[in-house]
Amino acid sequence: GENVEQHPSTLSVQEGDSAVIKCTYSDSASNYFPWYKQELGKGPQLIIDIRSNVGEKKDQRIAVTLNKTAKHFSLHITETQPEDSAVYFCAASPGGFKTIFGAGTRLFVKA
Amino acid sequence: GAVVSQHPSWVICKSGTSVKIECRSLDFQATTMFWYRQFPKQSLMLMATSNEGSKATYEQGVEKDKFLINHASLTLSTLTVTSAHPEDSSFYICSTPFGANYGYTFGSGTRLTVV
Numbered sequence: 001g002e003n004v005e006q007h008p009s010t011l012s013v014q015e016g017d018s019a020v021i022k023c024t025y026s027d028s029a030s031n032y033f034p035w036y037k038q039e040l041g042k043g044p045q046l047i048i049d050i051r052s053n054v055g056e057k058k059d060q061r062i063a064v065t066l067n068k069t070a071k072h073f074s075l076h077i078t079e080t081q082p083e084d085s086a087v088y089f090c091a092a093s094p095g096g097f098k099t100i101f102g103a104g105t106r107l108f109v110k111a
Numbered sequence: 112g113a114v115v116s117q118h119p120s121w122v123i124c125k126s127g128t129s130v131k132i133e134c135r136s137l138d139f140q141a142t143t144m145f146w147y148r149q150f151p152k153q154s155l156m157l158m159a160t161s162n163e164g165s166k167a168t169y170e171q172g173v174e175k176d177k178f179l180i181n182h183a184s185l186t187l188s189t190l191t192v193t194s195a196h197p198e199d200s201s202f203y204i205c206s207t208p209f210g211a212n213y214g215y216t217f218g219s220g221t222r223l224t225v226v
Contacts, residue, residue, distance in 0.1 A: 034214045042219055043204045043217035044204075044206075044215075046214045046216070097145075097208045097213055099208075099215060102154065
């Protein structure tokens with residue numbers, strides 16, 4: 001079955017700097033890669049996603065890149081702000097409703 | 112967008128009692144609902160998948176008789192923690208797939224504390 005690995009587990013950046021979170025997946029059949037942001041005490045929220053027929057997608061300060069050959073995808077947050085501090089989960093879907101989540105990255109943005 | 116309303120947001124119960132957590136889809140039909148458990152600073156652990164009108168599918172190691180899941184309608188799925196023990200204390204979250212890509216919309220979570 002699909003396995004998703006996520007790194008780093010913790011990331012601390014200075015406000016205004018960029019943050020990058022990387023994930024790898026194992027199932028070449030996976031074709032949908034969402035990213036979720038979870039704030040303390042709340043459920044995760046979808047912040048950006050990418051399908052396997054696209055190499056990069058951007059939405060304001062966040063972007064996601066996908067390398068199908070290497071089976072890895074990354075989340076990039078530019079000009080980080082304190083409100084970006086949260087736990088971020090990558091995920092991979094091999095089709096249908098099934099989604100496998102990474103272990104999460106705790107991002108701290110220092111003011 | 113799609114919204115899943117989860118209640119209660121937090122609950123404290125005594126050992127041996129049962130607690131019911133509800134997830135309602137607002138303005139859309141949720142034929143499938145996933146139930147997760149999340150320990151502090153850890154990832155989401157899938158407990159079970161419920162489908163409207165049929166029995167839930169439980170992940171390996173999850174006790175069916177302890178975590179009762181009911182998906183009686185297209186807008187409501189419930190998780191009942193029966194005979195709760197302190198080790199059941201956790202953050203429980205529901206989610207349902209939506210849209211063409213099946214991204215998940217999550218409930219806001221329920222913090223269960225068993226004393």
